[in-house]
Amino acid sequence: MNLRELSQVLGLSQTTVSRALNGYPEVSEATRQKVAAAARKHNYRPNTRAKGLATGRAMAIGHVIPVSSQHEVVNPVFADFIAGAGEIYARHGYDMMLSLTGNREEARLYRDLGAKRSVDGIIVHAPRVEDDRLDLLQDINLPFVVHGRFGGPTDGYNWLDMNNRRAFARATGFLAELGHRRIALINGLESMDFAARRRDGYLEALNNHALSPDPALMVSHEMTEFNGYDATLALLDLPCPPTALLTSSMISALGVRRACHERGLVMGRDISLISHDDDLSYFRNGGRVPDFTSLRSPVRDHGRRAAEMLLRVIDDPDSTPITELLEAELQIGLSTGPAPAPLRPARQG
Amino acid sequence: MNLRELSQVLGLSQTTVSRALNGYPEVSEATRQKVAAAARKHNYRPNTRAKGLATGRAMAIGHVIPVSSQHEVVNPVFADFIAGAGEIYARHGYDMMLSLTGNREEARLYRDLGAKRSVDGIIVHAPRVEDDRLDLLQDINLPFVVHGRFGGPTDGYNWLDMNNRRAFARATGFLAELGHRRIALINGLESMDFAARRRDGYLEALNNHALSPDPALMVSHEMTEFNGYDATLALLDLPCPPTALLTSSMISALGVRRACHERGLVMGRDISLISHDDDLSYFRNGGRVPDFTSLRSPVRDHGRRAAEMLLRVIDDPDSTPITELLEAELQIGLSTGPAPAPLRPARQG
DNA sequence: CAGGAAATTGAAAGCGCTTTGAAAATCGGG
DNA sequence: CCCGATTTTCAAAGCGCTTTCAATTTCCTG
Numbered sequence: 197m198n199l200r201e202l203s204q205v206l207g208l209s210q211t212t213v214s215r216a217l218n219g220y221p222e223v224s225e226a227t228r229q230k231v232a233a234a235a236r237k238h239n240y241r242p243n244t245r246a247k248g249l250a251t252g253r254a255m256a257i258g259h260v261i262p263v264s265s266q267h268e269v270v271n272p273v274f275a276d277f278i279a280g281a282g283e284i285y286a287r288h289g290y291d292m293m294l295s296l297t298g299n300r301e302e303a304r305l306y307r308d309l310g311a312k313r314s315v316d317g318i319i320v321h322a323p324r325v326e327d328d329r330l331d332l333l334q335d336i337n338l339p340f341v342v343h344g345r346f347g348g349p350t351d352g353y354n355w356l357d358m359n360n361r362r363a364f365a366r367a368t369g370f371l372a373e374l375g376h377r378r379i380a381l382i383n384g385l386e387s388m389d390f391a392a393r394r395r396d397g398y399l400e401a402l403n404n405h406a407l408s409p410d411p412a413l414m415v416s417h418e419m420t421e422f423n424g425y426d427a428t429l430a431l432l433d434l435p436c437p438p439t440a441l442l443t444s445s446m447i448s449a450l451g452v453r454r455a456c457h458e459r460g461l462v463m464g465r466d467i468s469l470i471s472h473d474d475d476l477s478y479f480r481n482g483g484r485v486p487d488f489t490s491l492r493s494p495v496r497d498h499g500r501r502a503a504e505m506l507l508r509v510i511d512d513p514d515s516t517p518i519t520e521l522l523e524a525e526l527q528i529g530l531s532t533g534p535a536p537a538p539l540r541p542a543r544q545g
Numbered sequence: 546m547n548l549r550e551l552s553q554v555l556g557l558s559q560t561t562v563s564r565a566l567n568g569y570p571e572v573s574e575a576t577r578q579k580v581a582a583a584a585r586k587h588n589y590r591p592n593t594r595a596k597g598l599a600t601g602r603a604m605a606i607g608h609v610i611p612v613s614s615q616h617e618v619v620n621p622v623f624a625d626f627i628a629g630a631g632e633i634y635a636r637h638g639y640d641m642m643l644s645l646t647g648n649r650e651e652a653r654l655y656r657d658l659g660a661k662r663s664v665d666g667i668i669v670h671a672p673r674v675e676d677d678r679l680d681l682l683q684d685i686n687l688p689f690v691v692h693g694r695f696g697g698p699t700d701g702y703n704w705l706d707m708n709n710r711r712a713f714a715r716a717t718g719f720l721a722e723l724g725h726r727r728i729a730l731i732n733g734l735e736s737m738d739f740a741a742r743r744r745d746g747y748l749e750a751l752n753n754h755a756l757s758p759d760p761a762l763m764v765s766h767e768m769t770e771f772n773g774y775d776a777t778l779a780l781l782d783l784p785c786p787p788t789a790l791l792t793s794s795m796i797s798a799l800g801v802r803r804a805c806h807e808r809g810l811v812m813g814r815d816i817s818l819i820s821h822d823d824d825l826s827y828f829r830n831g832g833r834v835p836d837f838t839s840l841r842s843p844v845r846d847h848g849r850r851a852a853e854m855l856l857r858v859i860d861d862p863d864s865t866p867i868t869e870l871l872e873a874e875l876q877i878g879l880s881t882g883p884a885p886a887p888l889r890p891a892r893q894g
Numbered sequence: 895c896a897g898g899a900a901a902t903t904g905a906a907a908g909c910g911c912t913t914t915g916a917a918a919a920t921c922g923g924g
Numbered sequence: 925c926c927c928g929a930t931t932t933t934c935a936a937a938g939c940g941c942t943t944t945c946a947a948t949t950t951c952c953t954g
Contacts, residue, residue, distance in 0.1 A: 547939095547940055547941085548940060548941060548942095549940075549941095559940090559941080559942090560942085560943080563941070563942060563943085564942090564943095567942085591940080591941065591942095592939090592940050592941070594939085594940080594941090595939070595940030595941040595942090596940080596941055596942080597941090598939090598940080598941070598942095599940080599941040599942040599943080600941080600942065600943095
C-alpha cells in the first residue's frame with residue numbers, strides 16, 4: 197500500500213493525505229481523522245527511500261566501528277554504547293546504520309557515507325592518538341560526533357568524552373595516599389586516545405606524589421580477560437612487584453583478580469586494584485558493595501548523550517562545535533586497602 | 546555531485562553514464578573509461594535513496610536485536626555475530642541496519658520494517674520457545690533468516706542454528722563417562738529456545754546414562770559473570786554438591802571458575818567444568834591448551850553464514866526454506882577430569 | 895557505395911514521496 | 925444574497941536514479 201493507493205481509497209489527493217499524515221495545519225480535522233483511520237487500517241507506512249529522496253533526509257545515523265585488524269576484535273563496549281544511542285534514535289524516528297571496517301578501507305568508507313547520502317550524520321568511534329580521520333570528516337560534508345577525542349587539538353569538532361586523564365590521576369592519587377609506592381597500570385592499547393590520556397593522568401599523579409614511573413609497571417594491551425591475567429602474573433613475578441594495580445576495563449580486571457587469587461593474594465589486603473568500569477550490562481560490579489573499587493562511567497549513557505548531541509547538530513548544522521566532558525565517579529569497593537606493611541607507609545612524611 | 550551534473554560535465558546523457566557505471570554491455574569501452582575517470586575525479590557515488598527508489602532494492606539488511614527488558618541487557622554475542630555478518634554485507638555492497646527493541650514494541654517494529662521497505666531482508670535474533678514472531682514475519686512480506694530456531698515446528702522458514710541439544714548431550718555424556726554422577730547445568734534463560742534445547746540435551750544424556758535429573762542442579766539465568774559465580778556458590782553449598790558443571794557461556798564460566806577457586810577447588814581435579822564457547826573475541830579460551838573444556842561454536846562464523854544465507858534468499862525469494870544446523874566441537878581442555886574418589890566411580894557396572 | 899544489422903547513445907517515464915502554486919469550497923459581514 | 929477573505933483541497937513538478945523504447949551512429953557485406 198503506497199500513498200497513491202491510499203489516497204485513491206480515500207477519494208482524496210496525495211497532497212492532502214500526505215499533509216494529514218504529517219500534521220500540516222491546512223487540513224481539516226475531519227479529513228485528518230479519516231486519513232489516520234485508513235492509514236491504520238491498511239497498515240500504511242511511507243516508503244523510507246521515497247520520503248528520504250523527497251525531503252533530502254535519510255532519517256538514519258551511521259556508526260563506523262573500527263575492527264582492530266591486529267586481532268579482529270570487536271570491543272564489547274560498543275554493544276552498550278549502541279544500546280544507549282539506539283534508544284534516542286528510536287525516540288526520534290531515526291534508524292541506525294552500522295559499518296564495520298578495518299583500517300585499510302576506512303577512508304573510502306567515510307567518503308562513501310558522505311557521497312551516498314544514506315545517513316544524516318555519523319558517530320565516530322575509537323579515535324586514535326594519530327588519526328587522519330579528522331581532516332577526512334571535515335572534508336566530507338556530514339555532521340559528526342566523536343565518542344572520545346582525537347590526539348591533537350580538541351576544538352573544532354563535536355565530541356563527547358569522559359575525563360580519562362583526571363579519572364586516572366584521581367585513582368592513582370587515591371592509591372598513593374593509601375601508601376602504595378609501586379602502582380602498575382594495565383592499560384588498553386595506547387595508540388588509542390583514551391588509553392593515552394589515562395596513562396598521562398597516571399603519570400601526572402605519580403609525579404604529584406613524588407613517585408617515579410617505572411616502565412616495567414606499565415603495560416598496554418587489548419583489554420581482554422586473558423591479557424589482564426597474563427599481565428598481572430608477569431607483574432607479580434617482578435623482583436619488586438607492585439602493591440597496587442590500575443586497569444582500564446572490568447574485563448581485564450577479571451583476569452587480574454584471577455591471577456591474584458592464583459597467587460594467593462587477597463584483594464584489598466595483599467594487593468589493591470582499581471578498575472575502570474564502563475558499567476557493561478554483562479559485567480556488573482558486584483552488588484551493594486562493589487567487588488572492585490572503580491572509576492564508574494556508564495558507556496550506555498555516553499551512547500545516549502552522543503546520539504542526542506548528533507541530532508542537535510543535524511538540526512542546526514552551523515552551530516559552533518559542541519563538546520561534553522564527563523567525569524567518572526570513583527566508587528570505593530572491596531579491592532583497595534592500605535599498602536601492605538613491608539613498605540612501611542607509616543614511616544614516610 | 547549527482548548523476549545529472551556528472552553527465553553534463555561529460556557531455557553525455559544520464560542514461561549512458563548510468564549504464565557505464567553499472568557495467569551494462571551496450572556502452573563502448575572508450576566512453577566507459579571516460580565516465581569511470583570522471584566519476585573518480587569528482588568522487589561521485591550514486592545517491593542511495595534515489596537508487597533504491599528506482600531499483601526497488603534498499604541494499605540494506607535489518608537486524609532486530611531484542612533488548613531483554615528484565616535487565617536491559619545487551620548480549621555481547623551480538624557484537625561478534627554482527628562483525629561476521631558485516632563482513633559479508635560489505636563484500637556484497639549491503640548496508641546493515643540495527644534496531645534494538647524491547648518486547649513491547651516488537652510487533653510494531655517488524656511491521657514497520659515490512660512496510661517502510663528500508664531493508665531487503667532481516668535477521669531475527671534470540672528466538673524464544675514461545676514466540677509470536679514467526680506468524681508476524683510470515684505476514685509482513687520480507688525475506689528473513691533466524692539465528693537459532695523458534696520453539697514449535699522448525700520447518701517453513703530459514704534458520705541457522707547450532708545443534709544445541711546434541712552439543713549438550715555430548716558434553717553431559719562426556720562428564721558421565723568420566724564418572725560424574727552429579728552434573729549441574731548453569732543455563733541461560735530457558736525461555737530462550739537455545740537454552741531450552743541445551744537443557745533437553747542435558748536431560749537426554751542424563752537419561753542415557755541412567756542418571757536421574759535433580760532440579761536443584763539446574764539453574765537458568767542471564768549469562769553474566771556474576772550469575773555464574775552466584776550459582777556456583779549456591780551449588781557448592783548443597784548438601785550433596787555436584788562434581789561437574791556445565792555452563793552455557795564463557796562469561797558465566799569465568800564466574801564459575803572464580804567461585805571454585807574461592808572454595809579452594811582445583812578445576813579438572815576437584816571439580817569439572819565444560820563451558821559453551823562462542824569464541825568471542827574478548828574471551829578467548831586460553832592458548833594452545835584451552836583453560837576450559839568447551840563446546841566450541843564460533844558465533845562470528847554464524848554471522849557470516851546467516852548473512853550469506855539471507856542474501857541467497859533475497860536473490861531467490863521463492864526458494865524452499867534453507868536451514869543449516871552446525872555442530873559444536875568438543876574441545877578438551879584443563880577443566881575436566883575423572884570424578885573425584887568419594888563417588889567411587891570404579892564400583893559401578 | 896547502398897542498405898541492413900549491430901553497436902551505441904539519448905529522451906522520457908517512473909519509482910513513492912513532499913511541496914509549491916493554483917483552484918475550489920466555505921465562511922462571515924454588509 | 926453577494927463578495928472578498930479564509931479554509932481546504934488538488935494538480936503537477938521535483939528529489940536522483942534506472943530502464944524502456946526510440947533514435948542515431950557505426951560497421952559489414954554484397
